[in-house]
Amino acid sequence: MSGGQSILRGIASNWAALGLSIVISFFLSPFVVNKLGSVHYGIWALTLQFTGYLHLLDFGVRESVVRYTAKYCTRDQPGQLNAVLSTAALTYLPIILFCLLITGLAVWAVPGPFKIEPQYYTETRWAVLFTGLTITQSFFFNIFLGVLQGLRRYDLANGLEMGIQLIRVALIVTLLSMGFGLIALSAIQFGTALLLGFIVMGVAIRLLKQRGVKLRPALPRGRRLPAMVRRIVGYGFYSFVHSIAQKIVFSSDVLIVGMTMAIQSVTFYSIAATLTQYLKTLVGTSARVFLPVSSELHASGRTSELSKLFLAGAKLNVLIALPIALTLAILGAQFVGLWMGPSFAEPVATVLPILAFTQIFSSPHNVVVNILYGIGRHAALAWLRLGEAVIMVILTVLLAKSMGLPGVAVGQAIPHVLLVMIVLPCLLRSILGLPVSRYIAGVYLRPLLAGIPFALAAVWIHRSVHLSNLFEFAVAVALLLVIYAPSVYAIGLTAEERQMVLRKIGLRRSARAIS
Structure with a gap:
């Protein structure tokens, strides 16, 4: 597969995963807000934002794995890649321990600087705990996710994520409908993330074997180990x-x-x-x-x-x-x-x-x-x-x-x-x-x-058209996109880019005619 095709395949799979996330959120967000209430949903939003800072402890190690997986697979250097992955695992160990410590302190410190009333402290603590554990486990599995991305297999990574998303939604709808609340929501996030991590690990190991890379502990010896750590963390420091x-x-x-x-x-x-x-x-x-x-x-x-x-x-x-x-x-x-x-x-x-x-x-x-x-x-x-x-x-x-x-x-x-x-x-x-x-x-x-033209038409709809339901809103947006597409072709693209689009369309039509 050519580089351009690989880029398009990666973008398409990323869009598919995001599209599913948007559809899920579209239907799930009102459900969750109504089941939890504005106070509990506000606590949930704060919990996600606050504990989300734990992701920063990655120090850019995953980006290093992505870069060196692409680099050493291109150069056919499986030994170097094994050394990078082993060193990345070693680097993640203190990060995981520190993340557990920070999670424990955050649970103890609730409510901290936030204006949360005392009757919500227990639920907030459980939400912080499960969310912190969700992020903690992700560090180890980031190695294997980095491998998939370095191999440009975004389609596999996104496909697995989409499958887990559907499981997560089914559990959230079921348990919240049964009367469970914030604690159940955070526990579901942790359990499904852990399941996804193990699946990604198995797929990454299989793909590496197909490339002739047998995953095994291969830490550099002597002075090469700190040199490798510096290479990964040095690259990752600025990422951090x-x-x-x-x-x-x-x-x-x-x-x-x-x-x-x-x-x-x-x-x-x-x-x-x-x-x-x-x-x-x-x-x-x-x-x-x-x-x-x-x-x-x-x-x-x-x-x-x-x-x-x-x-x-x-x-x-x-x-x-x-x-x-x-x-x-x-x-x-x-x-x-x-x-x-x-x-x-x-x-x-x-x-x-x-x-x-x-x-x-x-x-x-x-x-x-x-x-x-x-x-x-x-x-x-x-x-x-x-x-x-x-x-x-x-x-x-x-x-x-x-x-x-x-x-x-x-x-x-x-x-x-x-x-x-x-x-x-x-x-x-x-x-x-x-x-x-x-x-x-x-x-x-x-x-x-x-x-x-899109903006002018949208302003006209806002001022002149009463949209009474989401279906009418979707129709209005679709009509706006009908205006946008030819405008992009005529104004947004250069002559060379328009010729490229026409060639692509011509090739597809030729293929259909042959078939």
């Missing part, structure tokens, strides 16, 4: 710094709401944040496939193709993000009212447009991150993101006090947009030799122009 910054940038908003406002405000903000999070995940999963591909290009000396790879991937992300972000910004409050209930629409409407518009400009940064990770040039990016995180926290806290929920969204948006629109183009110019003007024109200009 970047992960810290990214976690602060994209997750601290909910925590700030929980520390500065009533617990019910967390539920309102979380609904808006969840909708935009799906958009972040969509463009993020689309970009993830560029890490092993860029690593292979770099390992084989084909560095001249990296700029072209970046421009194509970043522009694709903007084209994907634009109609979703515009729908959320213009029609999102109507959707929330139909989906969650009218009482949620007005509070969500104050923050959702801000979060949605931010994602239009943010979407290319996912491709930047994965390509720089793939070529091992992510150190500068890590420090820049850390600076962004510090500014964002200060600005968000200040604006939250004066503006409420909209202030949290604005405080998150300003430093992030400045980073993506100004700082990252300069970084790419120094690393890839990509001119800033080519970055802006190639990534943003055509997609934004192509989105104007």
Whole structure:
């Protein structure tokens, strides 16, 4: 399979997994909110955000496994790969122990800085415990997930995740319908994640055997062991710094709401944040496939193709993000009212447009991150993101006090947009030799122009059409996409890209005619 086909297969499987997640969340979120209530759901959202910081303890080891799996399989060096995987397992051991310690302390410290009433302490402690254990077990299995991603078998990884998701949903619906609550919900998350980890491990071991790599303990001896640890952690250190910054940038908003406002405000903000999070995940999963591909290009000396790879991937992300972000910004409050209930629409409407518009400009940064990770040039990016995180926290806290929920969204948006629109183009110019003007024109200009008819039509629907149910809303969005598709073809694509699309369509028609 060619590199392009592999990228498309990876993106398609990532989209399929995300699509299932969105469908599940669409039907499950109102069910869970109604069964738990706004207070318990707010506690659940805070628990996920707070314990989610434990993921930072990975120190970028999984990204190292992805990179070196791709590198050493390309070079047919099974001994080197075995050494990397064994060293990664050794590196994860103290991380797992420390994660258990932090989980125990978090359980003891409930309620901590959050405004949780005493009658909810016991349930909160159990939720924190199970969620912490869920994250703890993931570190070990990250090795095998990294192997699948390094081998570019995103289709297998996503297929397994989708199967476990369906099991998880069935258990949640059954137990919550029987009257169980927050504790059962967190226990289900832990049990299904553990099952997925064992399955991924078995599949990864089988694929390595097919590549001639027999998985066995193969720690380097003598001075080579600390050298290998430094190689993995050295690569992963900047990934760790970047992960810290990214976690602060994209997750601290909910925590700030929980520390500065009533617990019910967390539920309102979380609904808006969840909708935009799906958009972040969509463009993020689309970009993830560029890490092993860029690593292979770099390992084989084909560095001249990296700029072209970046421009194509970043522009694709903007084209994907634009109609979703515009729908959320213009029609999102109507959707929330139909989906969650009218009482949620007005509070969500104050923050959702801000979060949605931010994602239009943010979407290319996912491709930047994965390509720089793939070529091992992510150190500068890590420090820049850390600076962004510090500014964002200060600005968000200040604006939250004066503006409420909209202030949290604005405080998150300003430093992030400045980073993506100004700082990252300069970084790419120094690393890839990509001119800033080519970055802006190639990534943003055509997609934004192509989105104007979509935006105007969405504004007209918002002002002139009463959508009384979700089916009517879905029809309206489908009609907007009918407008968007030819606009993308005529305006969003270059002449060369339009010819490529026509060739692809022609090939498919020829194949159908032959069959």
